[in-house]
Amino acid sequence: MVETISQSIPAIRTSEEDDVAVALRPLDPGAEVAVGGQAIRLLEPIPAGHKFAVAAIRAGQPVRRYRAPIGVAIQDIAVGEHVHVHNVRTALAGEKVYAFTGAGAETARERSTRTFKGYVRPDGSVGTRNELWILPTVGCVGRLGERLALHANGMAGQGVDGVHAFNHPFGCSQLGADLDGTAAVIASLAMNPNAGGVLLLGLGCESNQLEELLRRIPGERRGRLRVLRAQSESDEFAAGKVLIAELLEVMQEDRREEVPLSKLRLGVKCGGSDAMSGLTANPLIGLMADAVTEAGGVAILTEIPEIFGAEQLLLERAINEDVFDELSELVNSFKRYFLDHGEPVSENPSPGNIAGGITTLEEKSLGAVQKGGLAPVRDVIGYGERLSPTASPGGLTVLEAPGNDAVSTTALAAAGATITLFSTGRGTPLGSPVPTVKIASNHALAERKPGWIDFDAGIVLERGMRAAAVDLLGRMVAIASGEPARNESNDERAIGIWKRGVTL
Structure with a gap:
């Protein structure tokens, strides 16, 4: 450190x-x-x-x-x-054989008394926002969703933090696992605790049928869910307004309340990394992951190709052999994904990473995995899967997703992250459906792009890691309690879906 x-x-x-x-x-x-x-x-x-x-x-x-x-x-x-x-x-090649040598050691934990103000949901989960999300099943109705959101923000009143539509180009001309991944992500986003209300917006003839999508969503969520099939309505915009008004009426009764830090679901992510990311921002995020998991909460780490070369550090923390096997298989399956497409597993870092001083994927990965802190690895979940309300208390969940910023931040939100800490050495305005807190690895970036950056981790080099962690924890709690992150102030919210199959 x-x-x-x-x-x-x-x-x-x-x-x-x-x-x-x-x-x-x-x-x-x-x-x-x-x-x-x-x-x-x-x-x-x-x-x-x-x-x-x-x-x-x-x-x-x-x-x-x-x-x-x-x-x-x-x-x-x-x-x-x-x-x-x-x-x-690089020294990276193909798949590896990993040997389980014993469960990662548990460390003594002192439960934090830190709290934040969140929205408690009926299933016990807690949101950091109370927003109405419009989720299209297919790209054909994506613009309709955006038009509805623009209108509905003028209807939102006290207790509602905003209305947002998440357009995407998929949901039709897809087959098999590719279509299943799209449906899984949309359904899981509908379950995120930050969505106090959800309008599922379909066309009618798409591959990603609403009936099948609804089967993925538990019945208890239906009171906060409305469905619109555009082809079945003479005036789909008017029909959408009526359904949104119903949801807003319910949501306006919601209020923030004091909850323990253990209720936070923390996503961790990096993008546009430089050589300072592994010295300042990523280990600092790791301390936030430790603070949340030591309190009994959950941190979620993804970007599987960006742990190649550093996976042993995570495997050593697996709580048992089953988790070890799931994680090692996930790493190897992602390597097979590259190799099956005729690509080397080491085709990373990006040009921006290299310009910032990162030389190989191993170096990038060794810096990147620090975002997961030192918590035991308790779960491994697939792309589009979500945490249960009480999943893996006090541990790290590893989530299947690629390193692409839009795709991986969306996967974190679909898994249930209610806030994401995002380190960067080069800078990016990107935001996901949940608050996406940008942490600069160096002073120069924080000074050059104050409209993008929420926290300057360059202070680590002057004040030390522990002092910087106190400041970042305070900032994270404030944003979780309702203070807007920079991406929210800039209205930078989008989703990216992992496209893996043929297009019809």
């Missing part, structure tokens, strides 16, 4: 076992940099966030960061030399 670092320190190494250090600001060739008690003379310019060698590395040897290999040197690397994609390659 990074502790307080003076602004005068130019570079940091996370462990004495590491072969590299990360520049905290641009460094000139010939500069002498103190790292771990030794003076390193730089042989070439090192951009901020990029790495340089603090030990000689021979060609073919592993290169270590975060106490673990992040790749293999493809040429000899001298002390003080820039370490990046020109001299390091």
